[in-house]
Amino acid sequence: MKKIFLSENDLPKTWYNIAADLTSAPLPPLHPGTLQPLGPDDLAPLFPMALIEQEMSMEREIAIPDPVIEGLRMYRPSPLIRATGLEAALKTPAKIYFKYEGVSPAGSHKPNTAIAQAYYNKQEGVKRIATETGAGQWGSSMALAGQIFGLEVKVYMVKVSYNQKPYRRSMMESWGAKIVSSPSKDTQFGQKILAEDPDNTGSLGIAISEAVEDAATKDNTKYALGSVLNHVLLHQTIIGLEAKKQMEIAGDKPDIVIGCVGGGSNFAGLAFPYLRDKINGAEIDFRAIEPSACPTLTRGNFTYDFGDMAQMTPLVSMHTLGHTFMPPGIHAGGLRYHGMAPMLSHVVKEGLVDAYAFPQIEVFDSAALFARTEGIIPAPESAHAIKGAVDAAVEAREAGQEKTILFNLSGHGHFDMSAYDAYFAGNLTDYRPTDDDLAAGFASTESLPNAD
Numbered sequence: 001m002k003k004i005f006l007s008e009n010d011l012p013k014t015w016y017n018i019a020a021d022l023t024s025a026p027l028p029p030l031h032p033g034t035l036q037p038l039g040p041d042d043l044a045p046l047f048p049m050a051l052i053e054q055e056m057s058m059e060r061e062i063a064i065p066d067p068v069i070e071g072l073r074m075y076r077p078s079p080l081i082r083a084t085g086l087e088a089a090l091k092t093p094a095k096i097y098f099k100y101e102g103v104s105p106a107g108s109h110k111p112n113t114a115i116a117q118a119y120y121n122k123q124e125g126v127k128r129i130a131t132e133t134g135a136g137q138w139g140s141s142m143a144l145a146g147q148i149f150g151l152e153v154k155v156y157m158v159k160v161s162y163n164q165k166p167y168r169r170s171m172m173e174s175w176g177a178k179i180v181s182s183p184s185k186d187t188q189f190g191q192k193i194l195a196e197d198p199d200n201t202g203s204l205g206i207a208i209s210e211a212v213e214d215a216a217t218k219d220n221t222k223y224a225l226g227s228v229l230n231h232v233l234l235h236q237t238i239i240g241l242e243a244k245k246q247m248e249i250a251g252d253k254p255d256i257v258i259g260c261v262g263g264g265s266n267f268a269g270l271a272f273p274y275l276r277d278k279i280n281g282a283e284i285d286f287r288a289i290e291p292s293a294c295p296t297l298t299r300g301n302f303t304y305d306f307g308d309m310a311q312m313t314p315l316v317s318m319h320t321l322g323h324t325f326m327p328p329g330i331h332a333g334g335l336r337y338h339g340m341a342p343m344l345s346h347v348v349k350e351g352l353v354d355a356y357a358f359p360q361i362e363v364f365d366s367a368a369l370f371a372r373t374e375g376i377i378p379a380p381e382s383a384h385a386i387k388g389a390v391d392a393a394v395e396a397r398e399a400g401q402e403k404t405i406l407f408n409l410s411g412h413g414h415f416d417m418s419a420y421d422a423y424f425a426g427n428l429t430d431y432r433p434t435d436d437d438l439a440a441g442f443a444s445t446e447s448l449p450n451a452d
Contacts, residue, residue, distance in 0.1 A: 001080065002355070003082075003248050004245045011077055011242075014064060015061070015064060015241075016061065016272060017058070017234055018272045018347075019343070021060065021279050022281075022347075024346075026342050026345075030315040030449065031315075033451060034313070040052045040053070043055070046223040048121050049124065051117065051231045057344045070162065075398045076104075076112075077219055078097075078103050080097055080243055080246035080250070084365060086370060087393070088278070089293060089392045090390065091397060092394065093392040093400065093401065094391055094392065094404070095252065096407075096409065097252070097404070097406045098389070098406070099407075101239065101409065101410050102409060107140070108141065109139045109265070110140070111144060113226065113232045113235035114224070115145045117231075118146055120225070122150065124435075127221070127222065128220045128222055129142060129223070129326040130211040130213050131159070131225070131384075132159055133154070133157050133207070134158050134167050134204050134335075136161055136168030136245075138226030139172050139179065140172050143172040143177035143342070149268075152176075153175075153176070154211075154214060155178065155179045156180060156210040156214075158182055158202040158204060158206070158207050159183065162181040162182070168415050181202070182207040182210050182215050183206050183210065187210040187213045189310045190206070202261075203309065205324075208307060208308035208309075209226070209312055210371065212308060218255050227265040228339065228341045230314075236265045236269025239266070240270045240273030242273055243406065244273055244367050251423065252404050255283070256406070257270060257285070257287070257406050258287045258388040258405065259385050260381050260385045261297065261335070261355075261384075261412070261418075264288075266382075268343065270337065270407075270408040275353070277346065285356065286353040287355075288354070289385055290355065290356070291360060292337075292357045292430065292432045293359070293360065293432065294338070296337065297348055297357075298357040299321075300320050302452065303320060303445050304346060304445070305318060305323055318451075319349075320338055320340070320445065321438060322441030324444040325440075325441030328433075330390070332380070334381040335381050335384065338441065351366060356391075360428060360430060361379070361429075363380070364419075366383060366387040367380070367383035367387075368420075374452065376409065377420070379413040381410060382410045383413075386400060386407070392405050
């Protein structure tokens with residue numbers, strides 16, 4: 001069986017909250033001014049109360065509202081596909097499956113939470129959303145969700161991606177969003193960055209600062225985030241919940257679960273429903289794959305840090321390269337983030353998930369192989385998961401073991417062909433930050449509370 005589909009009636013009716021099953025809880029987020037644990041009222045200027053309650057919930061299952069399910073039906077359930085062509089090319093005894101999230105209108109997994117966030121904001125009477133985007137998948141998804149629920153959307157897009165991916169901008173504009181290159185002249189923080197460095201290529205940390213400032217200074221506006229926070233990871237678990245039903249139809253169970261990581265949402269979406277099984281005794285290997293150019297999990301410190309460069313967000317305990325760290329302009333723009341989801345950082349710290357980092361040329365090698373064997377051109381971000389799956393399949397071949405590998409193909413690369421042009425022309429370069437580069441970023445966290 002090559003493809004396994006579910007019917008719309010099989011859409012999960014609840015999200016899964018891993019907080020209910022962890023044997024130890026992550027440290028609480030702190031107010032940036034008082035350094036005291038955050039309460040719901042502290043987050044009210046940025047998020048609707050329903051999302052704040054989900055952020056802090058310890059309930060194992062949280063019901064998905066009917067209007068959200070109706071929005072998800074536009075493209076869900078997504079298919080589970082067996083990568084038989086890739087298996088044959090690798091001559092591996094391993095079985096490789098992937099959950100394909102590129103079937104959404106925005107071409108990635110991001111609408112899974114965008115639709116939910118737009119619904120809850122609409123319910124609270126919000127008129128306008130301010131958000132950021134790296135590679136453009138999140139901005140596209142929020143633009144789509146805003147159109148569904150009648151919300152105005154302003155997107156601060158990281159400059160390097162804004163220039164690399166013009167058709168992502170066109171996609172957002174097609175759904176009615178307004179987009180500016182970040183750092184921009186539309187916020188005080190953006191103006192400050194541009195005054196210091198007019199050629200600044202931007203980062204998610206800067207774009208988040210701009211979007212938060214926008215939301216905090218307008219009464220009709222709330223902020224929406226595409227990754228990192230608990231409620232975002234919660235909404236993405238629909239991926240893994242569907243995958244479990246599909247793997248059951250296939251008569252198989254994964255030995256290895258893989259996803260790329262930037263902020264952590266697509267990895268958590270697939271992995272967390274399976275991580276519950278590992279917590280309860282199942283033998284499953286979890287691999288989170290990041291770029292060597294932005295090695296948050298593999299070389300970062302676990303400590304309290306800000307999610308943005310302007311230090312406007314709450315302090316959260318996470319793996320971080322420091323909020324001042326400026327990642328290089330690699331093509332996997334969605335993975336160019338200094339921090340990591342606190343919940344994912346916690347399970348990595350607890351030894352439940354292993355982290356790996358790969359340089360972008362090796363990642364594109366795997367992406368090209370996948371395109372030629374499976375027909376799908378993957379997004380550069382998602383290609384990191386493919387690289388992880390290829391390595392796992394080669395390990396199985398060399399060990400003579402029949403492993404079942406499951407990974408999340410979080411989006412297609414139709415808007416990333418300039419990256420493929422550079423790859424095929426031999427113009428891609430690899431970058432690995434030096435210890436001194438990392439030390440400069442770590443210095444920005446030295447005065448902050450320690451999470452250990």
